[in-house]
Amino acid sequence: MYTQALERKLPAMNRRAFTRDLVASGLGALGMTVGCSTRVPVHPPPPPGPVPNPVTVNPDDSGIEHIVIVTLENRSFDHFLGWLPGAAGIPSGLSFKDASGAVHPVYALNGDYTGCGHPIPDNSYGTPNITAYDAGAMDGFLRVPGNDIYSIGYYGAPDLPFLAALAQTYITCDHWFAPILAETFPNRIFLLTAQTDRLSNTLSLSGLPTIFDGLAKAGVSHRYYFGNIPFLALWGLKYLSSSSDFDDFLADARSGTLPAVSFVDPKFTELDDGLGNDDHPHSDIRNGDAFLSQVFHAVSTGPKWSSTVLIVTFDEWGGFFDHVPPPRVIAPNNVDTNLVNGEALLGFRVPTVIASPFTRRANKVDSTVYDHTAILKLIEWRWSLSPLTLRDASRSIGNPVVNFNFSSPDASIPQLPQPATVPALPCLLRGLANRAESPGVAQTPPATEFRALHQSQPVRDWLNNPRFQRAR
16 A cells, blocks of 8 residues: 555656665565666766866865765755855745646745655656756746645755855855756766766666776775765675765864765665654754754864865755756766757756865855766866766866865864754654645655665675674
């Protein structure tokens, strides 16, 4: 019954994939392993050698010795930072029509930190996202089947005190798009590889080369830190030895022993149990804010802050509204089939802040077009690495280094909020009598994509390793 109720909510084109993935994931008590690999997609090679230097500063003389990337879950720019002064934020009077033609204005969520009682917005590849995009009109979010007004709600600065202060203290990018018009796993894979080998949250192993491979070949130190579920398990055990848990990240940041490149993941939300701090609905966004504060204060009070760049971003927009249509840029391979002259649509905008002594500027907004491969560009620029694909080699995606202040960096530590973690309760305990779904609409399932990943055999293999017992 659970599976049938969920499947009724999915577009027809996704039902077969959903059933396949449900079996492969080992949901429930099946306990099945995931051992097959996704075929490496065909793609043209990027230009050989490092791309041209976009600034006059020699990378080795830039002062940048550490880049830390923190990636949260499923929130759009308008949904989280649409209020930001100077940014391309929520237009006055913005409203959306639902499937019946009724008009609904965007609205402040007014302290509803979880969205419990609302269905999680759908942003699956294909029909849902094309409906929301609506040929660039960006007006179809309420017409995506299963969505309700939660998808057009937004938060203000008081709801996210740390992120709000961070965005107003350092450079905020208001044209940072997810790299593909798809859901979580394809976008997180893009962040590491400058391409993807899938269009949905499938659990097959990846064979794509990653930024870690290039760093290892060049002898540049790097590490992946995770909260509860190692996303890198989608590459099997390949990167286990170069990974640590989040407690080690905090210790390394405070002691000044962070590697040159660090990727940091939060505690992923698996169920509507309130235990995640990744901002994935229906987790409490106050805990995501507290997590970001913890990361920033650990890094900024450590001895290497003066040479560090901290990038805070979100893997994708989570189906929440945004009013800026994404551009088309070069496709790195043939996986995304929505191509025009070899170019694919980027995903919708996500909140991104670059905090560093090199970006300390009050209310500075950078409107360059970026996607997650801009992070790879920055890493490749700093350590003279070759691009992974045509996407991170493309001039259509900017390199944020062009807006860094190398002449007079400011390594002083601003007084930013330090919000505390709040007690987290499952949605089922937060208001059973006040559910927002209309009668007859199937309720949102309690499991997220990370539940299936956590129960997969590769993740079990990781977490059974003695060095990761704390992450279980």
